[in-house]
Amino acid sequence: MIYAEILAGGKGTRMGNTEMPKQFLMLGNKPIFIHTVEQFLMNKRIEKILICCPEQWVSYTKDTLKKYISDTTKVIVVKGGETRNDTILNGCHFIEKNYGIQDDDIILTHDAVRPFLTQRIIDDNIDGTLKYGAVDTVVEAFDTIVHSKDGKIITDIPVRNEMYQGQTPQSFNIKLLMSFFNSLTDDEKNILTDACKALVIKGIDVHLVKGEVSNIKITTQYDLKVANGLVEENK
Numbered sequence: 001m002i003y004a005e006i007l008a009g010g011k012g013t014r015m016g017n018t019e020m021p022k023q024f025l026m027l028g029n030k031p032i033f034i035h036t037v038e039q040f041l042m043n044k045r046i047e048k049i050l051i052c053c054p055e056q057w058v059s060y061t062k063d064t065l066k067k068y069i070s071d072t073t074k075v076i077v078v079k080g081g082e083t084r085n086d087t088i089l090n091g092c093h094f095i096e097k098n099y100g101i102q103d104d105d106i107i108l109t110h111d112a113v114r115p116f117l118t119q120r121i122i123d124d125n126i127d128g129t130l131k132y133g134a135v136d137t138v139v140e141a142f143d144t145i146v147h148s149k150d151g152k153i154i155t156d157i158p159v160r161n162e163m164y165q166g167q168t169p170q171s172f173n174i175k176l177l178m179s180f181f182n183s184l185t186d187d188e189k190n191i192l193t194d195a196c197k198a199l200v201i202k203g204i205d206v207h208l209v210k211g212e213v214s215n216i217k218i219t220t221q222y223d224l225k226v227a228n229g230l231v232e233e234n235k
Contacts, residue, residue: 001047001105002126003174004040005091008033008053008061008112009080021057022218023112024064028231032218033061034068035115037075040108043122048099050091051112052080084193085181092178101174106130108169109195113218116230121169124209129171134204136196137211138164167211170196180204 008023018025023033033051040049053061061077069075078094080087088109095101106129110117121137128135141163147156172195180199184192192198196206218227 001099001102002045003048003050003091003095003105003107004046004122004169005050005052005088005107005109006033006036006040006112007080007084007087007109007168008051008057009084009087021054022224023053024057024060025224027115027218027224027227030068031064032115032227033112034064036110036112036117037065037069039115039117039119040110040122041069041074043119045123045126046108047074048095049075050078050094051075052078052087052091053112055079083189085189085195085198088195089178089181092174095174096178101178103175104130105174106171107174107177108171110169111217114168114215115218115227116212116214116216117169118212118215121209121211121215125169125171128207128209129173132205132207133173133176134171134196134199134206135209136170136206137167137209137215139167139211139213139215141165164208166194166196167215167217169209170194171209172199176204 024031027035037049040046051061058077058079065072065075078091081090108125125135125137141160144160145158145163146154147158149155192201199206216223218224
């Protein structure tokens with residue numbers, strides 16, 4: 001089966017003083033995460049969509065889904081974890097318990113606050129994961145990347161045409177992902193907060209999928225203003 005896992009566990013502290021986590025804020029005439037869910041619902045290859053959110057927001061998420069989406073039979077709300085990787089694993093364990101996991105089952109993990117992903121990105125993630133086992137969505141880095149270990153002095157300036165900016169989805173064969181995470185020590189789990197980075201460090205190939213500049217992550221109030229402008233433009 002092909003699953004999508006929408007990661008809605010963040011608190012959104014960089015958004016400033018808001019009454020709820022950023023994924024629940026309004027974008028146009030509906031919450032940000034609803035836009036994201038709709039993109040996955042449009043793709044007929046996706047068979048189940050998991051929304052992983054903080055435990056205290058589970059009921060709110062379910063009620064909001066019913067308000068904005070007429071058919072929620074493919075959508076399941078699952079409690080998230082303390083970290084991003086814990087949240088991803090919670091989704092995988094839910095799948096394992098309720099559906100079982102087959103050798104070719106894959107999961108597309110995606111930020112709830114990236115509502116502008118395209119069907120092409122979704123399809124490329126599916127195709128790439130079925131072929132390679134693990135893929136990451138990226139765009140070329142247009143600006144020079146400066147590396148500094150202490151935040152004060154430049155340590156290195158990498159070659160720009162070898163640099164990419166990570167987006168989501170990050171997509172995996174579920175058995176590969178769970179087997180890998182089960183092999184990590186607790187210290188490694190705390191340090192390796194990004195699933196793709198964790199796989200790379202352990203020597204597992206992660207292939208690239210081309211993203212889109214418009215596939216922005218809504219993190220700050222400025223991002224939300226830009227996103228609202230894109231919604232108006234798309235109308």
